[in-house]
Amino acid sequence: xxxxxxxxxxxxxxxxxxxxxxxxxxxxxxxxxxxxxxxxxxxxxxxxxxxxxxxxxxxxxxxxxxxxxxxxxxxxxxxxxxxxxxxxxxxxxxxxxxxxxxxxxxxxxxxxxxxxxxxxxxxxxxxxxxxxxxxxxxxxxxxxxxxxxxxxxxxxxxxxxxxxxxxxxxxxxxxxxxxxxxxxxxxxxxxxxxxxxxxxxxxxxxxxxxxxxxxxxxxxxxxxxxxxxxxxxxxxxxxxxxxxxxxxxxxxxxxxxxxxxxxxxxxxxxxxxxxxxxxxxxxxxxxxxxxxxxxxxxxxxxxxxxxxxxxxxxxxxxxxxxxxxxxxxxxxxxxxxxxxxxxxxxxxxxxxxxxxxxxxxxxxxxxxxxxxxxxxxxxxxxxxxxxxxxxxxxxxxxxxxxxxxxxxxxxxxxxxxxxxxxxxxxxxxxxxxxxxxxxxxxxxxxxxxxxxxxx
Amino acid sequence: xxxxxxxxxxxxxxxxxxxxxxxxxxxxxxxxxxxxxxxxxxxxxxxxxxxxxxxxxxxxxxxxxxxxxxxxxxxxxxxxxxxxxxxxxxxxxxxxxxxxxxxxxxxxxxxxxxxxxxxxxxxxxxxxxxxxxxxxxxxxxxxxxxxxxxxxxxxxxxxxxxxxxxxxxxxxxxxxxxxxxxxxxxxxxxxxxxxxxxxxxxxxxxxxxxxxxxxxxxxxxxxxxxxxxxxxxxxxxxxxxxxxxxxxxxxxxxxxxxxxxxxxxxxxxxxxxxxxxxxxxxxxxxxxxxxxxxxxxxxxxxxxx
Numbered sequence: 004x005x006x007x008x009x010x011x012x013x014x015x016x017x018x019x020x021x022x023x024x025x026x027x028x029x030x031x032x033x034x035x036x037x038x039x040x041x042x043x044x045x046x047x048x049x050x051x052x053x054x055x056x057x058x059x060x061x062x063x064x065x066x067x068x069x070x071x072x073x074x075x076x077x078x079x080x081x082x083x084x085x086x087x088x089x090x091x092x093x094x095x096x097x098x099x100x101x102x103x104x105x106x107x108x109x110x111x112x113x114x115x116x117x118x119x120x121x122x123x124x125x126x127x128x129x130x131x132x133x134x135x136x137x138x139x140x141x142x143x144x145x146x147x148x149x150x151x152x153x154x155x156x157x158x159x160x161x162x163x164x165x166x167x168x169x170x171x172x173x174x175x176x177x178x179x180x181x182x183x184x185x186x187x188x189x190x191x192x193x194x195x196x197x198x199x200x201x202x203x204x205x206x207x208x209x210x211x212x213x214x215x216x217x218x219x220x221x222x223x224x225x226x227x228x229x230x231x232x233x234x235x236x237x238x239x240x241x242x243x244x245x246x247x248x249x250x251x252x253x254x255x256x257x258x259x260x261x262x263x264x265x266x267x268x269x270x271x272x273x274x275x276x277x278x279x280x281x282x283x284x285x286x287x288x289x290x291x292x293x294x295x296x297x298x299x300x301x302x303x304x305x306x307x308x309x310x311x312x313x314x315x316x317x318x319x320x321x322x323x324x325x326x327x328x329x330x331x332x333x334x335x336x337x338x339x340x341x342x343x344x345x346x347x348x349x350x351x352x353x354x355x356x357x358x359x360x361x362x363x364x365x366x367x368x369x370x371x372x373x374x375x376x377x378x379x380x381x382x383x384x385x386x387x388x389x390x391x392x393x394x395x396x397x398x399x400x401x402x403x404x405x406x407x408x409x410x411x412x413x414x415x416x417x418x419x420x421x422x423x424x425x426x427x428x429x430x431x432x433x434x435x436x437x438x439x440x441x442x443x444x445x446x447x448x449x450x451x452x453x454x455x456x457x458x
Numbered sequence: 459x460x461x462x463x464x465x466x467x468x469x470x471x472x473x474x475x476x477x478x479x480x481x482x483x484x485x486x487x488x489x490x491x492x493x494x495x496x497x498x499x500x501x502x503x504x505x506x507x508x509x510x511x512x513x514x515x516x517x518x519x520x521x522x523x524x525x526x527x528x529x530x531x532x533x534x535x536x537x538x539x540x541x542x543x544x545x546x547x548x549x550x551x552x553x554x555x556x557x558x559x560x561x562x563x564x565x566x567x568x569x570x571x572x573x574x575x576x577x578x579x580x581x582x583x584x585x586x587x588x589x590x591x592x593x594x595x596x597x598x599x600x601x602x603x604x605x606x607x608x609x610x611x612x613x614x615x616x617x618x619x620x621x622x623x624x625x626x627x628x629x630x631x632x633x634x635x636x637x638x639x640x641x642x643x644x645x646x647x648x649x650x651x652x653x654x655x656x657x658x659x660x661x662x663x664x665x666x667x668x669x670x671x672x673x674x675x676x677x678x679x680x681x682x683x684x685x686x687x688x689x690x691x692x693x694x695x696x697x698x699x700x701x702x703x704x705x706x707x708x709x710x711x712x713x714x715x716x717x718x719x720x721x722x723x724x725x726x727x728x729x730x731x732x733x734x735x736x737x738x739x740x741x742x743x744x745x746x747x748x749x750x751x752x753x754x755x756x757x758x759x760x761x762x763x
Contacts, residue, residue: 060669061628062645068571071633071643131628131643131670135608138627142608149607149631241601241637241736389639390733391592394577395558396570 024432049415070386070403075129077378082122088262089115090226094219112167117423176201203451243320244385253305259298261374264367271364292358344373533661536614545700551589552752560693573675588747594640594675595740602632626671
């Protein structure tokens with residue numbers, strides 16, 4: 004925390020911070036409209052594809068009796084993975100009293116909420132009978148990992164929303180009280196309601212801090228669970244390639260890699276688009292880069308374990324699976340994912356230069372794409388090689404190729420996730436104003452005083 | 459009693475033939491894809507083996523169709539005191555595929571959907587290839603029922619693993635969990651969706667099939683309730699299948715109708731279960747393909763795993 008400033012200085016600084024951080028809310032130009040148009044159009048195309056799928060059956064996808072889980076499940080795992088970043092940055096780093104990550108918390112929560120919400124939608128989309136979704140609650144069998152997954156995903160979404168909302172309340176009150184003139188009226192009305200009559204007294208702050216702390220602690224086991232349980236959807240089966248004990252930590256480590264990449268991309272977009280150079284500084288990218296290298300190294304360690312150990316033994320069924328990945332049909336994808344998603348990023352980002360905003364964002368894009376394909380490689384090749392031969396079925400049962408409808412629906416999920424993040428960024432400041440102001444040494448009383456206090 | 463329209467009656471009749479399997483003289487009419495009335499009191503029916511037979515109309519009666527709830531209830535309980543077991547004699551299998559055909563007719567399956575699939579097997583590079591019919595193994599420690607989130611697939615007291623497709627949500631976790639690839643999915647509208655529209659679901663035959671749900675071998679639980687052998691067992695021309703009750707320690711051959719001791723046939727022929735190392739404890743036993751009645755004539759496919 005910086006030195007306490009004089010009231011005049013503080014007010015001036017607070018005005019500047021508020022002005023900068025509400026730019027995302029105020030800004031609406033051609034590009035915004037075009038972006039919304041693009042997202043909504045793609046989302047609608049995806050929904051149309053979903054309609055076809057409901058009408059004709061899941062068979063409109065490339066999935067068949069052997070490869071019965073395809074791109075949807077890979078995409079589900081990807082979104083669950085990305086959502087994990089919320090708990091790493093806004094909870095774990097906070098509890099460890101790491102300060103640099105504070106301005107990034109809200110970005111991380113935005114990404115987490117969008118990703119976990121979409122994960123929920125994708126999994127319904129993968130059901131043969133989405134109309135029977137309520138059976139999960141009516142007839143839920145607690146012995147099934149799917150029930151655990153549903154439970155923790157819903158809990159994680161709830162806690163993430165709360166972790167997003169609680170620190171937002173003082174900000175909403177600030178916007179309500181200071182009411183910058185250029186914010187649309189309807190948004191102001193929403194702020195007024197959502198601010199819940201916040202007055203900014205010590206007692207209220209204490210309550211928020213307390214609640215936040217409880218949530219931050221709670222979200223750690225829940226966050227670890229969601230991806231561990233997701234990994235158990237695979238590890239609980241007997242199939243070679245999935246039948247392994249390290250899937251839990253392997254998935255969690257991979258999730259952090261994907262999540263850090265996603266947050267860096269969103270940070271960079273905000274920095275450029277909303278002119279937040281002074282907030283998402285080179286320093287923050289540098290620190291995120293270091294975190295990035297660290298999680299990549301952990302993930303690399305798990306990858307070595309995951310492939311080296313069975314690769315050394317080459318048991319019959321495992322060897323078919325591994326040969327398929329190392330030198331077979333999926334070799335190109337497998338090695339590209341390892342190279343661009345893991346090895347090259349580590350080698351590059353140990354250099355300071357590659358932790359600068361532009362290079363690290365480019366690396367993040369590669370890593371994020373590779374992470375998606377990594378999930379694809381976890382789900383599909385294993386199913387293509389069951390224990391017993393695949394015989395007396397048409398050729399499209401033997402090999403999986405995603406259909407255009409599947410790709411459409413998957414694109415929809417990406418667009419819908421972007422849409423959620425965009426709406427959150429357009430509705431609420433992307434950095435917690437009051438927290439940031441406090442860091443800069445502005446007194447709480449000044450933060451909570453109404454507009455035009457100064458003569 | 460409520461009045462039944464003629465159409466409903468025909469529907470019920472169609473199902474009684476198609477699903478429950480009505481006896482016509484000594485022929486087992488396990489399925490019927492065409493009902494044709496002819497002059498007089500006879501009716502032409504297509505049997506599961508594809509033969510056209512003529513039977514007395516009076517021999518046909520609509521099967522007792524319990525209500526859905528009742529059907530689901532008794533379907534979950536199973537047949538009291540029984541422990542069904544199947545023995546497949548690999549030395550007898552010549553890949554005639556009558557079992558597959560009969561099964562697909564009984565359970566209204568598309569040609570690519572197999573409750574039972576005759577596989578061409580070769581265990582290692584230089585071992586002899588053989589034919590292996592592979593139904594659901596009806597494991598005593600079933601990995602599939604374990605993972606079902608809604609208890610739509612379950613293990614019955616009599617050993618059968620069954621599915622309730624009025625409940626299945628189509629998540630396909632059971633397909634992923636099954637190491638025997640025994641389960642199939644209705645990716646589209648089922649084969650006879652139009653024909654059996656509105657027909658009450660029979661859990662023990664899993665008919666009519668339902669879009670977006672799972673199907674698999676049920677040991678023809680509906681036929682067992684009627685005191686008949688499963689469709690595949692009855693349809694085999696080569697005496698491959700033995701089926702019976704482990705509690706009685708007796709199995710009956712579907713072709714010769716000879717009955718023998720289950721434990722003896724397993725002991726004498728060194729019977730085994732498939733992939734026993736996985737701990738699934740199958741209820742389907744195999745007798746090794748020794749002294750084969752027919753030579754292997756197929757070609758082993760590349761995608762053998």
